[in-house]
Amino acid sequence: xxxxxxxxxxxxxxxxxxxxxxxxxxxxxxxxxxxxxxxxxxxxxxxxxxxxxxxxxxxxxxxxxxxxxxxxxxxxxxxxxxxxxxxxxxxxxxxxxxxxxxxxxxxxxxxxxxxxxxxxxxxxxxxxxxxxxxxxxxxxxxxxxxxxxxxxxxxxxxxxxxxxxxxxxxxxxxxxxxxxxxxxxxxxxxxxxxxxxxxxxxxxxxxxxxxxxxxxxxxxxxxxxxxxxxxxxxxxxxxxxxxxxxxxxxxxxxxxxxxxxxxxxxxxxxxxxxxxxxxxxxxxxxxxxxxxxxxxxxxxxxxxxxxxxxxxxxxxxxxxxxxxxxxxxxxxxxxxxxxxxxxxxxxxxxxxxxxxxxxxxxxxxxxxxxxxxxxxxxxxxxxxxxxxxxxxxxxxxxxxxxxxxxxxxxxxxxxxxxxxxxxxxxxxxxxxxxxxxxxxxxxxxxxxxxxxxxxxxxxxxxxxxxxxxxxxxxxxxxxxxxxxxxxxxxxxxxxxxxxxxxxxxxxxxxxxxxxxxxxxxxxxxxxxxxxxxxxxxxxxxxxxxxxxxxxxxxxxxxxxxxxxxxxxxxxxxxxxxxxxxxxxxxxxxxxxxxxxxxxxxxxxxxxxxxxxxxxxxxxxxxxxxxxxxxxxxxxxxxxxxxxxxxxxxxxxxxxxxxxxxxxxxxxxxxxxxxxxxxxxxxxxxxxxxxxxxxxxxxxxxxxxxxxxxxxxxxxxxxxxxxxxxxxxxxxxxxxxxxxxxxxxxxxxxxxxxxxxxxxxxxxxxxxxxxxxxxxxxxxxxxxxxxxxxxxxxxxxxxxx
Amino acid sequence: xxxxxxxxxxxxxxxxxxxxxxxxxxxxxxxxxxxxxxxxxxxxxxxxxxxxxxxxxxxxxxxxxxxxxxxxxxxxxxxxxxxxxxxxxxxxxxxxxxxxxxxxxxxxxxxxxxxx
Numbered sequence: 001x002x003x004x005x006x007x008x009x010x011x012x013x014x015x016x017x018x019x020x021x022x023x024x025x026x027x028x029x030x031x032x033x034x035x036x037x038x039x040x041x042x043x044x045x046x047x048x049x050x051x052x053x054x055x056x057x058x059x060x061x062x063x064x065x066x067x068x069x070x071x072x073x074x075x076x077x078x079x080x081x082x083x084x085x086x087x088x089x090x091x092x093x094x095x096x097x098x099x100x101x102x103x104x105x106x107x108x109x110x111x112x113x114x115x116x117x118x119x120x121x122x123x124x125x126x127x128x129x130x131x132x133x134x135x136x137x138x139x140x141x142x143x144x145x146x147x148x149x150x151x152x153x154x155x156x157x158x159x160x161x162x163x164x165x166x167x168x169x170x171x172x173x174x175x176x177x178x179x180x181x182x183x184x185x186x187x188x189x190x191x192x193x194x195x196x197x198x199x200x201x202x203x204x205x206x207x208x209x210x211x212x213x214x215x216x217x218x219x220x221x222x223x224x225x226x227x228x229x230x231x232x233x234x235x236x237x238x239x240x241x242x243x244x245x246x247x248x249x250x251x252x253x254x255x256x257x258x259x260x261x262x263x264x265x266x267x268x269x270x271x272x273x274x275x276x277x278x279x280x281x282x283x284x285x286x287x288x289x290x291x292x293x294x295x296x297x298x299x300x301x302x303x304x305x306x307x308x309x310x311x312x313x314x315x316x317x318x319x320x321x322x323x324x325x326x327x328x329x330x331x332x333x334x335x336x337x338x339x340x341x342x343x344x345x346x347x348x349x350x351x352x353x354x355x356x357x358x359x360x361x362x363x364x365x366x367x368x369x370x371x372x373x374x375x376x377x378x379x380x381x382x383x384x385x386x387x388x389x390x391x392x393x394x395x396x397x398x399x400x401x402x403x404x405x406x407x408x409x410x411x412x413x414x415x416x417x418x419x420x421x422x423x424x425x426x427x428x429x430x431x432x433x434x435x436x437x438x439x440x441x442x443x444x445x446x447x448x449x450x451x452x453x454x455x456x457x458x459x460x461x462x463x464x465x466x467x468x469x470x471x472x473x474x475x476x477x478x479x480x481x482x483x484x485x486x487x488x489x490x491x492x493x494x495x496x497x498x499x500x501x502x503x504x505x506x507x508x509x510x511x512x513x514x515x516x517x518x519x520x521x522x523x524x525x526x527x528x529x530x531x532x533x534x535x536x537x538x539x540x541x542x543x544x545x546x547x548x549x550x551x552x553x554x555x556x557x558x559x560x561x562x563x564x565x566x567x568x569x570x571x572x573x574x575x576x577x578x579x580x581x582x583x584x585x586x587x588x589x590x591x592x593x594x595x596x597x598x599x600x601x602x603x604x605x606x607x608x609x610x611x612x613x614x615x616x617x618x619x620x621x622x623x624x625x626x627x628x629x630x631x632x633x634x635x636x637x638x639x640x641x642x643x644x645x646x647x648x649x650x651x652x653x654x655x656x657x658x659x660x661x662x663x664x665x666x667x668x669x670x671x672x673x674x675x676x677x678x679x680x681x682x683x684x685x686x687x688x689x690x691x692x693x694x695x696x697x698x699x700x701x702x703x704x705x706x707x708x709x710x711x712x713x714x715x716x717x718x719x720x721x722x723x724x725x726x727x728x729x730x731x732x733x734x735x736x737x738x739x740x741x742x743x744x745x746x747x748x749x750x751x752x753x754x755x756x757x758x759x760x761x762x763x764x765x766x767x768x769x770x771x772x773x774x775x776x777x778x779x780x781x782x783x784x785x786x787x788x789x790x791x792x793x794x795x796x797x798x799x800x
Numbered sequence: 801x802x803x804x805x806x807x808x809x810x811x812x813x814x815x816x817x818x819x820x821x822x823x824x825x826x827x828x829x830x831x832x833x834x835x836x837x838x839x840x841x842x843x844x845x846x847x848x849x850x851x852x853x854x855x856x857x858x859x860x861x862x863x864x865x866x867x868x869x870x871x872x873x874x875x876x877x878x879x880x881x882x883x884x885x886x887x888x889x890x891x892x893x894x895x896x897x898x899x900x901x902x903x904x905x906x907x908x909x910x911x912x913x914x915x916x
Contacts, residue, residue: 550867
């Protein structure tokens with residue numbers, strides 16, 4: 001067999017090798033990679049920096065893949081010389097390796113603009129996994145980071161560094177961001193979104209020098225200003241890496257020149273990916289590289305025939321909550337622009353139409369339709385019949401509508417180049433039923449992941465035993481998973497239920513999604529939203545729990561279960577005065593007045609003179625306590641005092657589902673803290689804080705969150721978990737399901753063991769919500785609407 | 801008198817959009833709903849177990865009973881969910897809005913009954 005050497009262990013080289021292997025065993029393969037890692041997904045580095053993925057999560061082909069195919073993988077070896085006459089390559093380790101066929105997949109290098117001081121410690125490129133890990137290592141809370149370059153990569157780096165706790169400033173040469181992908185208006189919308197995230201952006205300026213003695217201390221800009229800096233990231237673009245090609249005597253312009261068969265000027269040397277130039281274009285995005293790889297694999301394996309004719313460039317910004325998509329030629333020269341914009345919501349869309357066909361597209365703030373536009377671009381679709389619907393398609397009848405309308409040859413996964421037909425074939429012939437099987441089998445959705453919902457829809461429609469792995473959507477009115485929806489509400493700054501339903505849902509809503517949205521908006525905006533009572537269950541309109549006969553139950557707040565003779569007398573008087581049919585001690589150390597008429601509620605509350613116990617809502621119920629050190633001879637902590645304080649801190653707030661808590665003064669656990677949503681268990685010298693317990697429909701022992709020394713620390717840990725649960729649980733998800741779903745390790749890592757800024761941010765948002773929360777029963781004195789509690793009497797009497 | 805007649809009930813602002821209220825017309829209770837663009841009126845109790853329909857969540861032109869989530873179409877009073885509830889229905893009343901006041905039309909027999 002011929003000896004094939006691949007120089008470059010990146011996405012293009014290994015994808016091409018995968019395609020070559022698909023043609024059967026033709027070569028003895030050796031792969032050289034100058035990085036020390038196996039083949040990984042470079043475009044996900046920003047997700048690694050942003051902490052959304054770990055380095056291991058982005059591996060495309062692990063070592064077992066190389067072993068399985070008998071590939072000799074030499075990582076950490078940079079090929080520094082090529083002797084085309086002798087047909088050998090030389091590594092920086094001194095090794096000389098002969099080849100019969102050579103594939104150059106050397107990719108590109110980060111472009112380093114001429115700036116003084118680039119050699120200082122603390123200056124990074126953002127190109128490799130090692131760069132990324134070094135950046136994570138160096139970044140931290142309060143560190144000042146400067147990103148040079150406001151393109152795709154620079155912005156993703158900026159957001160990632162910010163997530164790591166840095167104060168980030170982006171310095172960009174041009175007058176708008178991402179000017180290669182966005183027109184000035186689109187850039188302006190993007191600027192607003194970046195600034196909303198808290199990233200500083202300086203436009204129209206260059207960095208002239210990096211300052212500091214040995215390591216970075218600041219940068220000097222072209223407007224003579226100085227900025228402090230601990231880290232500088234250079235993301236000023238990429239340049240094809242053509243050194244070896246030049247040494248091999250290949251025809252090289254900006255990149256290695258290739259024809260439509262992906263052949264270079266030499267018979268035995270091929271090239272693919274970012275290092276090549278095809279019809280005058282060098283690509284820096286992943287989809288074109290895969291298109292090239294497929295053609296080259298055919299050419300190299302003796303199946304010369306398919307040709308590469310170029311790829312419509314498309315780019316997507318991968319920053320959570322900042323949706324940006326751009327494809328094709330969006331310049332307005334000789335084209336008809338079609339625009340939509342909404343400044344308040346931060347949505348900007350522009351299409352350019354040339355000769356009745358889509359030429360280019362820009363989407364900022366809402367990229368939901370990007371697949372449709374990509375499909376039009378790829379297929380050169382004639383749009384003359386749908387000119388009026390370009391930006392507003394008739395709504396799809398169901399979630400699978402979009403995918404059903406696609407032809408079998410339509411591309412679903414643009415990165416890997418997988419068509420609808422290929423997926424259907426995999427489902428029928430390989431028995432694919434789940435998303436992970438589909439990824440394994442076709443590699444669809446393994447790159448940028450933006451087609452995953454389309455793949456899901458297709459699986460759902462075609463696979464006989466489809467198993468849904470994604471989170472469920474709230475309901476048919478609003479087809480989004482809740483975490484996605486929270487991102488949307490936050491980034492689009494939506495503050496009312498009806499507004500959300502009108503923009504993202506069916507405009508109507510139902511008894512399932514409306515209360516869920518009501519909760520989400522209250523939580524997200526810390527109470528500063530447009531509350532809509534019509535979207536809430538009757539209990540939350542009148543602050544009492546509806547019973548089977550339409551009457552209500554009333555449970556006043558009795559913090560920690562500690563009451564007084566005076567309160568008890570008032571409760572008794574109310575029960576007599578309003579002829580309350582049943583007075584009952586609840587399991588939560590409280591007193592329930594059952595069978596109160598709606599019209600009597602305001603008077604009952606006034607006579608009780610006690611705040612609402614929130615027994616009717618998805619909110620903070622109570623803290624059950626034992627007597628602790630106050631009276632108990634075994635008590636080791638003041639559990640009663642801690643419980644009363646805990647209830648004060650949490651009361652009046654809403655939660656995804658009810659939250660029941662308990663504090664106990666010793667491990668005898670008399671108030672059952674180990675089966676509560678949050679429990680404090682006193683012990684000698686401190687407290688255990690436990691979460692996710694239950695003794696209802698499910699019985700679950702709570703997990704230990706943290707052990708602390710003081711009551712103050714125990715309460716703070718409870719607050720951090722409480723707010724984390726409020727922000728991340730799905731509506732109607734109890735803590736026992738939530739903690740079980742996430743795993744206590746993740747919960748710990750993201751709450752009490754999270755970086756200080758994260759913990760403080762959770763506490764700040766809790767404090768903000770708490771500051772706006774009020775006792776709902778005050779509405780008894782000042783009703784929200786005229787007939788909130790009492791029936792309306794007709795203005796006219798009926799006379800016969 | 802045996803004709804049906806219109807009874808002025810309340811100013812429109814007393815019932816917020818997408819909410820219902822119990823209204824007393826004579827001695828009779830009616831559930832009156834503000835759908836945003838119009839008002840609809842039905843008998844007050846769910847055919848299932850008598851839940852107060854006026855306390856339900858309005859979805860489109862239906863209401864969902866707060867007790868067991870039976871869904872009632874407010875235009876014709878028919879139960880549309882659950883499946884085994886279909887065939888049940890509640891009485892409906894015609895409504896109209898004039899000068900910011902909602903009126904309900906009581907049919908002849910009901911007008912007499914209500915007056916009684």
